[in-house]
Amino acid sequence: MRIQIHRGTHQIGGSVTEITSDDTRVFIDFGSELPGADGVVKPETLSVPGVTEGEPRCDAVFFTHTHGDHIGQLDRIHPSIPLYMGATARELCLCLNRYLADKGIDRAAALAALERANTFTPAHPITVGSIRVTPFLIDHSAFDAYMFLIEADGKRVLHTGDFRGHGFRGKALIPMLEKYVGQVDWLVCEGTMLSRSAEQVKTEHELQRDERDLMKQYKRVFVLCSSMNIDRIAGFAHAVPDGRAIICDDFQRKVLDVVQTRHGQVPLYDFSRVKSYDRTDAVLNRQMMDDGFLCFIRANHFGEKMLDYYGDDAVIAYSMWDGYLSEELENKKLTALLKSRNWVKLHTSGHATPDTIKAVCETVRPRCGVIPMHSECPEAFKELFPGKNVILLKDGELLEL
Numbered sequence: 001m002r003i004q005i006h007r008g009t010h011q012i013g014g015s016v017t018e019i020t021s022d023d024t025r026v027f028i029d030f031g032s033e034l035p036g037a038d039g040v041v042k043p044e045t046l047s048v049p050g051v052t053e054g055e056p057r058c059d060a061v062f063f064t065h066t067h068g069d070h071i072g073q074l075d076r077i078h079p080s081i082p083l084y085m086g087a088t089a090r091e092l093c094l095c096l097n098r099y100l101a102d103k104g105i106d107r108a109a110a111l112a113a114l115e116r117a118n119t120f121t122p123a124h125p126i127t128v129g130s131i132r133v134t135p136f137l138i139d140h141s142a143f144d145a146y147m148f149l150i151e152a153d154g155k156r157v158l159h160t161g162d163f164r165g166h167g168f169r170g171k172a173l174i175p176m177l178e179k180y181v182g183q184v185d186w187l188v189c190e191g192t193m194l195s196r197s198a199e200q201v202k203t204e205h206e207l208q209r210d211e212r213d214l215m216k217q218y219k220r221v222f223v224l225c226s227s228m229n230i231d232r233i234a235g236f237a238h239a240v241p242d243g244r245a246i247i248c249d250d251f252q253r254k255v256l257d258v259v260q261t262r263h264g265q266v267p268l269y270d271f272s273r274v275k276s277y278d279r280t281d282a283v284l285n286r287q288m289m290d291d292g293f294l295c296f297i298r299a300n301h302f303g304e305k306m307l308d309y310y311g312d313d314a315v316i317a318y319s320m321w322d323g324y325l326s327e328e329l330e331n332k333k334l335t336a337l338l339k340s341r342n343w344v345k346l347h348t349s350g351h352a353t354p355d356t357i358k359a360v361c362e363t364v365r366p367r368c369g370v371i372p373m374h375s376e377c378p379e380a381f382k383e384l385f386p387g388k389n390v391i392l393l394k395d396g397e398l399l400e401l
């Protein structure tokens with residue numbers, strides 16, 4: 001069994017990992033690069049013979065989750081190569097890409113790839129040639145996200161994808177690994193937070209409490225967050241006092257419909273109180289004016305209009321990565337929306353803290369070693385695991401496992 005991380009050994013995002021046995025070749029994720037320090041995404045240069053170019057020579061591509069830095073390049077995978085992803089993740093990606101296509105953006109290849117993608121069931125292995133891949137549902141800022149246990153040639157590798165321990169389902173992580181994964185030979189682990197250690201890490205529960213407090217101070221609360229950060233939206237929506245409206249735009253409501261249809265039996269994912277804003281609905285507008293509201297927005301026309309109309313005496317809860325507000329990585333749409341408005345930060349990371357990474361490693365006790373990825377500081381794994389075999393690969397380097 002061999003591993004080759006085509007991209008992601010020394011950076012966050014753009015993840016592409018290849019695992020091969022003697023007769024089988026699979027990939028974990030096929031992501032796009034995140035914008036660089038100048039805020040610009042470099043033109044895509046990743047070329048993988050047998051996947052993006054030439055005669056197809058790949059047995060499957062498995063996706064850990066819906067973030068663009070893991071799935072963004074799926075439209076460049078040869079259409080004869082089987083794709084696998086979570087069932088709700090697939091629906092969410094279809095929803096997003098249909099929305100973009102409706103706006104005139106060419107998403108035909110991505111939509112075709114998603115339409116033909118296979119879905120998997122948590123904890124049910126999929127065998128492709130001589131490689132067996134078992135997906136395990138984990139907590140991340142993307143809904144329906146997975147770690148993969150990959151088994152071949154008598155070796156077991158746990159590829160973590162992106163994960164965390166401080167979300168609503170974070171507590172299940174270690175017991176799940178103990179019960180279903182056990183000891184592995186290699187741990188391929190994300191290390192996003194190792195270069196973002198200054199970030200304050202609250203749990204989603206703590207954040208929900210903060211939002212509840214904010215709603216005591218303000219009748220009108222806007223939440224600026226990603227439309228796909230479902231657990232954040234769910235946590236905040238369920239903290240809204242009775243009588244206050246919960247509002248979003250049409251696209252956000254469609255995203256919530258996907259989750260509610262598939263997971264609405266879980267109380268957290270019952271979004272029946274969240275309404276798509278309708279300016280002709282006099283009762284709703286009166287309720288918003290008189291009793292207050294929580295309104296999910298993004299930096300777009302809807303967000304601007306709602307702030308213009310309902311922004312007086314309101315507060316915006318900024319619920320995204322604060323790097324977007326930094327000088328180096330400034331997202332101008334976001335900073336323009338917040339400028340001269342009353343706003344507070346209510347956010348927590350989607351990634352594992354060093355302590356959670358340690359706990360995972362202590363649980364799966366990798367016999368052979370740890371391979372960091374999705375990190376700007378993979379060297380920090382050596383400090384985190386003194387005496388352990390930490391292998392710092394370069395992008396494209398082949399390692400016999």
Ligand SMILES: [Zn+2]
Pocket residue numbers: 012013067069070162374
């Ligand atoms: Zn990522």
Ligand SMILES: [Zn+2]
Pocket residue numbers: 065067140142162350
């Ligand atoms: Zn992610």
